[in-house]
Amino acid sequence: MGDITIIGTGNMARTIGTLAVAGGNTVEVLGRDQSKADDLAKALGSGTTAGEWGAVPSGDIVITALLYDGVVPVVVEYGDALSGKVIVDISNPFNATFDGLTHSEETSIAQEVAKVAPAGASVVKAFNTIFRDVLEKGRPHVFIAGDSAEAKASVKAFVESLGLRALDVGGLQMAPWLEGMGLVTVGLAGNGVGHGDFALGVNEFNG
């Protein structure tokens, strides 16, 4: 159990917040619209607070629960307030037809975030391969990628506090492939897999 800040007040912020509270974490919610942040904090309960937009987040882990095109601007806006934090990017930069990514496949939102993050901050890609409703009702595997072993250990502990398994795929240079796996998940759902109630994960076969 740790201190988590969620930047964002939308559906994914609510879902992750709900799981985080249930997992015994101390949660802070930040929203540009303070009333929405206040409402979400109240809805999450269990001591969840709504911080002040732009101030230093209280959580050691800061989850940017934003649409993909909002992540880099918000990290830039927060600037040094994120120094020393573990920034968790959960976004999926899907194109308008959900069959490709918006950016060149040579990069990822997570890597772009790392470029603008302040000194001492670490970036971890996580959660993006999971549909929100599956996160609410299932026990999906959570793929994580990042360059800092310490930051990944911190995110892994958080994931496990939610009752979920974290799967470390490697450094942040793997983030493009996790973003591609978000696309693969959409593709599989479009072909009727599990009536949409599924997530990519690992299946083990050892003895």
Next chain:
Amino acid sequence: MGDITIIGTGNMARTIGTLAVAGGNTVEVLGRDQSKADDLAKALGSGTTAGEWGAVPSGDIVITALLYDGVVPVVVEYGDALSGKVIVDISNPFNATFDGLTHSEETSIAQEVAKVAPAGASVVKAFNTIFRDVLEKGRPHVFIAGDSAEAKASVKAFVESLGLRALDVGGLQMAPWLEGMGLVTVGLAGNGVGHGDFALGVNEFNG
């Protein structure tokens, strides 16, 4: 059960050939080194034949069980002999350090094969996310991508003849992401997941 041709005489050719024979398929093996093809055909048994290098393959499905950099050249060499065939590319274009792909992420070996394949041939990406030893002893999910629904149905039937589940992720433009998932599989293994005895797949959560 169908007619399958495997181009290649290495370990992956042997593994897929073994499963294909067990699944009741009629198998042909093709190798540039005819004696190796003859040996593999004999080892696979059950009527497996070794065809003549360069001649029209007997199988409707032609699996190129080759190293990634051999696939496009062989498809070019075969040329019109592959007309009307379903070409299954199973390759992983890993770089020397196994933490990136050799080609730009804007393409994939499968898409490069499609560019040089003769008229009437269809290309399907499949099997590349599965370690060979897992394919031998487990029941891994087989992700497939391709632009022809008919070709994918044919590959799906073949996969099912092996007792495996085929998961259609969409068109051939998804092949880069399947190649990335090959890389993610290596990354997970490097982090100790399942002692290497695992494969990416889907986990379902519906009621």
